Amino acid sequence: MTTRNQAAILEDAANRIGDISRADLQIILRRTALMLRNSASVTLDGDAEDAVASISDELGRTRNDMIRYIIQEWLEMNAYLPVRLLEEDGTV
Structure with missing residues (x-):
């Protein structure tokens, strides 16, 4: 909605x-x-909004957390940010 x-x-x-x-x-x-x-101040079109809502529900995250995660991943994958290294226990 x-x-x-x-x-x-x-x-x-x-x-x-x-x-x-x-x-x-x-x-x-x-x-x-x-x-x-x-x-939040981020407005998405219908399809993108539905996709973010679906993924955030599936992962148990808020919409804002999911948007932040997606942006972080995109920036890292496209070499705009350095890739985060995983620690030995698997956490970032």
Whole structure:
């Protein structure tokens, strides 16, 4: 779900606040809070956003952590940054 879609849902709920159930309002507010918590200044197109969301869910990382990881890896793979060496225990 995009921020634009969520904004439209919030506006619709505000326009019919007397008609919306408490449970539906809770769901809308929780989804919005989650989107705000995971939002950043990086805006991706639909396909890229879906891919990042899918990978971050799969790896148990936040969207922002995943974007930072992808950028770090790309910079290293394209020789813009030195490659990090693995320590003996396998950590970076």
